[in-house]
Amino acid sequence: MKKKLCILLCLLLSLPWCLTSCKKYESEINVYNWGEYISDGSEDTYDVIREFELKYNIKVNYTEYDSNEYMYNVLKNNTGSAYDILVPSEYMVAKLIEEDMVQKINFENIPNYKYIDEKYKNLPFDPNNEYSIPYFAGTLGIVYNKTMVDEEVDSWEILWDEKYKEKIFMIDNSRDAFAVALTVLGYDPNNCTKEQIDEAMELLKKQRPLVYTYGMDQVFNCMEQDQCALGVYYAGDAVTMMENNENLDFVVPKEGSNMFVDSIVIPKNAENKEGAEKFINFLLDPEVSAANAEYVCYTSCNEASYELIDEEIIEDDIIYPDEEVYERCFYFSNMEKELYDYLQKAWIKVQI
Amino acid sequence: MKSKWTATPYFIWMAIFIIVPLGMVVYYAFSDDGKFSLQAFLDITIYAPVFFKSLWLALIATVISLVISYPLAYMMSRANAVTQKTMVMLIMLPMWMNFLLRIYALVTLLQENGLVEKFFSLFGIEVSIINTSTAVVIGMVYNFIPYMLMPIYTVMTKIDNNLIEAAADLGSNTFNVFKKVVIPLSLPGVVSGITMVFVPAASTFLVAQYLDGSNKLIGDFIEKEFLRDYSTGSALSLVLMVVMFIFIGLTNRFGNDDMEGMVI
Numbered sequence: 001m002k003k004k005l006c007i008l009l010c011l012l013l014s015l016p017w018c019l020t021s022c023k024k025y026e027s028e029i030n031v032y033n034w035g036e037y038i039s040d041g042s043e044d045t046y047d048v049i050r051e052f053e054l055k056y057n058i059k060v061n062y063t064e065y066d067s068n069e070y071m072y073n074v075l076k077n078n079t080g081s082a083y084d085i086l087v088p089s090e091y092m093v094a095k096l097i098e099e100d101m102v103q104k105i106n107f108e109n110i111p112n113y114k115y116i117d118e119k120y121k122n123l124p125f126d127p128n129n130e131y132s133i134p135y136f137a138g139t140l141g142i143v144y145n146k147t148m149v150d151e152e153v154d155s156w157e158i159l160w161d162e163k164y165k166e167k168i169f170m171i172d173n174s175r176d177a178f179a180v181a182l183t184v185l186g187y188d189p190n191n192c193t194k195e196q197i198d199e200a201m202e203l204l205k206k207q208r209p210l211v212y213t214y215g216m217d218q219v220f221n222c223m224e225q226d227q228c229a230l231g232v233y234y235a236g237d238a239v240t241m242m243e244n245n246e247n248l249d250f251v252v253p254k255e256g257s258n259m260f261v262d263s264i265v266i267p268k269n270a271e272n273k274e275g276a277e278k279f280i281n282f283l284l285d286p287e288v289s290a291a292n293a294e295y296v297c298y299t300s301c302n303e304a305s306y307e308l309i310d311e312e313i314i315e316d317d318i319i320y321p322d323e324e325v326y327e328r329c330f331y332f333s334n335m336e337k338e339l340y341d342y343l344q345k346a347w348i349k350v351q352i
Numbered sequence: 353m354k355s356k357w358t359a360t361p362y363f364i365w366m367a368i369f370i371i372v373p374l375g376m377v378v379y380y381a382f383s384d385d386g387k388f389s390l391q392a393f394l395d396i397t398i399y400a401p402v403f404f405k406s407l408w409l410a411l412i413a414t415v416i417s418l419v420i421s422y423p424l425a426y427m428m429s430r431a432n433a434v435t436q437k438t439m440v441m442l443i444m445l446p447m448w449m450n451f452l453l454r455i456y457a458l459v460t461l462l463q464e465n466g467l468v469e470k471f472f473s474l475f476g477i478e479v480s481i482i483n484t485s486t487a488v489v490i491g492m493v494y495n496f497i498p499y500m501l502m503p504i505y506t507v508m509t510k511i512d513n514n515l516i517e518a519a520a521d522l523g524s525n526t527f528n529v530f531k532k533v534v535i536p537l538s539l540p541g542v543v544s545g546i547t548m549v550f551v552p553a554a555s556t557f558l559v560a561q562y563l564d565g566s567n568k569l570i571g572d573f574i575e576k577e578f579l580r581d582y583s584t585g586s587a588l589s590l591v592l593m594v595v596m597f598i599f600i601g602l603t604n605r606f607g608n609d610d611m612e613g614m615v616i
Binding site: 067069070073077166208211212213214215218221225226227341344345348349351352 | 395398399401402456459460463464465482483561562564565566568573576577578579580581582
């Protein structure tokens with residue numbers, strides 16, 4: 001009797017597994033995206049992937065990365081199954097185009113492209129918008145703690161102020177860190193020479209004694225728990241930190257800063273381009289886009305979704321800044337490989 | 353002869369997951385875009401100071417672990433069975449938690465205005481631990497001490513109490529019993545403990561990244577280099593592996609002189 005009951009229980013337990021995994025999908029797509037970059041159904045949010053699978057009967061294999069360079073390395077050395085969708089940042093889009101690793105998108109299959117805000121179309125990294133579709137944008141700036149900083153924060157130079165010794169969080173990303181140093185020195189982060197990189201490297205070395213830590217996601221602990229006074233990070237994440245610590249604020253310094261645009265691309269060796277284009281079109285649907293925008297809290301590039309996004313978010317000056325901030329900001333373009341390697345090595349030298 | 357076959361599953365496992373990746377590391381270390389090149393080894397010379405610092409901190413962590421573990425292991429091995437079981441479980445308990453979580457917990461404890469600082473300030477002592485090498489060593493000891501304790505403890509439980517009593521009967525004082533009986537008999541455990549702490553501590557990553565983020569260690573840089581360029585990352589880990597290999601060889605030899613063939 002006991003045995004029978006046990007078998008029955010086992011069968012019952014395997015039922016839900018069967019219901020989901022025995023379902024036949026028409027095809028599959030492999031999506032490789034940034035971490036926490038899609039509304040995933042947690043805490044009653046919209047489950048983008050599930051809804052797409054139900055609607056189009058295409059299975060989505062979703063994996064995540066946390067840096068452009070890492071994604072690039074995986075793509076370059078990938079011998080397994082191919083990815084159908086990637087979401088690199090602007091300079092990586094340019095690099096992928098230049099190295100012939102992505103393919104032109106058939107925009108006829110993506111009617112929802114019309115919803116994209118004009119100001120994110122035809123940007124320098126993909127001038128005719130043939131290969132990429134903007135997903136989310138955002139600025140790099142300074143998150144600061146109002147109780148620990150008395151003066152007005154409006155310039156990158158505060159990051160070299162001795163007063164904030166061991167109270168500065170610095171982003172551990174070569175392009176962003178050097179963009180800050182090069183901007184302070186008055187150079188163009190996109191169009192610089194090796195000598196200028198050396199100079200910026202010296203400046204960053206000078207900053208090192210003041211730096212609490214070089215990191216990425218440690219920023220949340222550092223800023224939310226009052227460990228640091230100043231932190232260099234992205235606007236969208238700053239908003240998340242501000243929700244958890246009301247003393248924080250965010251500013252895009254007057255010298256200007258990087259505006260990144262993470263864009264959707266289809267790699268050259270994609271195996272299911274048709275499915276990928278369906279997925280892109282689905283992401284650009286105003287309602288789906290609004291759900292993602294509320295979840296991700298970065299600047300949505302989808303103009304039609306603005307009306308649908310929660311008011312509190314759309315009226316936030318940090319996520320959706322004024323025109324004037326846009327004018328101060330620049331987009332990264334691809335650097336020559338040699339110069340880019342030089343910059344990455346310089347960043348390691350700063351930290352050794 | 354037949355018993356050799358029982359190791360087949362492990363050999364297959366080893367071939368796929370140890371030998372092949374190791375071969376790839378060697379390949380990448382000596383190549384640049386598919387051509388043979390030693391460029392990667394020239395590139396990593398700038399890491400020398402980080403390299404020595406990592407080995408130095410790992411050594412300190414190993415010594416501290418040993419100093420803490422040895423007397424504890426002795427005490428445990430002489431206790432009654434129930435106490436022994438409870439202690440082993442208490443020591444293993446933190447290991448049930450994910451490594452990263454333990455590091456996060458340590459950050460919260462050691463950070464400014466964290467529990468440790470508050471505790472010391474009760475006695476009017478001002479300490480600042482986070483973002484120093486001390487914090488990194490604490491992190492290493494915290495994470496790897498069970499690997500020191502367990503081998504020593506295991507060896508010590510096998511020391512026959514009669515030997516200790518006999519030595520005492522024959523006129524040895526406590527110090528001499530320890531020096532002439534307990535220490536030599538427990539040496540194999542000490543040797544494996546040292547290897548099991550030093551090797552992971554020297555190559556550890558994340559510990560320094562979280563506890564002293566502006567002074568990362570070699571493990572963190574290997575990770576960074578791998579994200580940038582496989583060749584340099586491979587060369588760096590290859591050099592580290594060779595250093596470790598020499599270290600293990602030396603410690604094993606040291607153990608073998610006194611106790612034959614009982615090491616790991």
